[in-house]
Amino acid sequence: MSAAVDSELTLQEKQEFLAHLSTCKECNEEFAEAKKTKMIIKERIVQFKAPQSLINSIMHLTGISAGEQEETLLFE
Amino acid sequence: MMKQEPTSRKKTKKESLSREEQQKQLEFQQEAVIHLNSLYNYALHMTMNPDDAEDLVQETYLKAYRFFNSFERGTNCKAWLFKILKNNYINRFRKNSREPGKVDYDLIKDFYHSIKDTRSDTTETESDYFHSLLHEEVYQALLSLPEEFREVIQLCDIEGFTYEEIANMVESPIGTVRSRLYRGRKLLRMQLEEYAKKYGFNTDNGQ
Numbered sequence: 001m002s003a004a005v006d007s008e009l010t011l012q013e014k015q016e017f018l019a020h021l022s023t024c025k026e027c028n029e030e031f032a033e034a035k036k037t038k039m040i041i042k043e044r045i046v047q048f049k050a051p052q053s054l055i056n057s058i059m060h061l062t063g064i065s066a067g068e069q070e071e072t073l074l075f076e
Numbered sequence: 077m078m079k080q081e082p083t084s085r086k087k088t089k090k091e092s093l094s095r096e097e098q099q100k101q102l103e104f105q106q107e108a109v110i111h112l113n114s115l116y117n118y119a120l121h122m123t124m125n126p127d128d129a130e131d132l133v134q135e136t137y138l139k140a141y142r143f144f145n146s147f148e149r150g151t152n153c154k155a156w157l158f159k160i161l162k163n164n165y166i167n168r169f170r171k172n173s174r175e176p177g178k179v180d181y182d183l184i185k186d187f188y189h190s191i192k193d194t195r196s197d198t199t200e201t202e203s204d205y206f207h208s209l210l211h212e213e214v215y216q217a218l219l220s221l222p223e224e225f226r227e228v229i230q231l232c233d234i235e236g237f238t239y240e241e242i243a244n245m246v247e248s249p250i251g252t253v254r255s256r257l258y259r260g261r262k263l264l265r266m267q268l269e270e271y272a273k274k275y276g277f278n279t280d281n282g283q
Contacts, residue, residue: 001258002254002255002257002258002261003239003254005261006232006239006257008238008239008254033265034261034265037261037264037265037268038233038261040214040268041214041218041229041233041234041264042233042234044211044214044215045211045214045215045218045234046211046215047113047114047117047234048113048116048117048120049113049116050112050113050115050116050133051126051130053130054112054116054130054133054134055112057134058109058112058133058134058137059109061134061137061138061141062101062104062105062109062137062141
């Protein structure tokens with residue numbers, strides 16, 4: 001079930017899983033719930049920004065000068 | 077101290093370094109430094125303390141830079157960094173501090189509020205109150221899970237690692253990761269349903 005939610009099934013497993021879902025109401029509901037849980041976590045958890053002091057010290061550490069950093073550093 | 081000509085400063089600095097070192101810096105920046113925010117968040121969730129998180133991330137990057145040559149090119153650098161961070165965490169904090177699985181709810185709440193105001197990515201207005209409330213509840217629900225469950229959920233759902241990468245990080249077989257995810261999510265869902273009921277959310281649809 002987890003593997004299905006996370007798209008970690010092999011092609012064959014996936015086909016079998018989908019075939020099973022179409023006949024099993026219970027699993028169908030559980031699958032929907034599990035997907036929803038994953039989505040909630042993904043969307044609701046706040047990602048904090050690293051403090052500037054930390055960014056600076058990492059830059060310093062790796063020898064990247066502060067001027068360069070602003071132009072090129074892109075956070076995901 | 078700061079000169080107004082960053083380009084010339086840059087040049088002198090670069091010229092003093094070997095070509096190899098320059099290359100390494102550039103690559104490290106592109107591959108590793110871009111994950112700084114993710115690492116910081118992971119560290120925050122583990123230590124529950126902004127200062128400790130900062131130390132941990134710094135230590136991780138220090139180590140990563142030193143051993144960057146041993147990073148297998150073409151593999152996931154973020155996963156590699158997370159693994160280093162986790163090892164650092166174990167060596168540094170877990171040995172002598174909290175018992176695993178014990179969560180102090182007041183600590184979570186204080187922690188959440190202390191960093192929410194200053195370091196949140198999202199700007200929340202009054203009308204978002206309900207949303208932010210749910211935010212917090214999800215966060216608390218997640219933190220209330222036993223660490224082994226919380227960890228895999230975090231790595232999978234928030235950071236988007238594959239099962240294989242997670243298995244490697246937590247040093248357990250993929251099957252274990254799978255079942256922890258399953259059980260962890262189930263626990264989490266039960267928690268969230270409680271909150272949802274409490275605040276009158278309908279759990280049957282997305283909102």
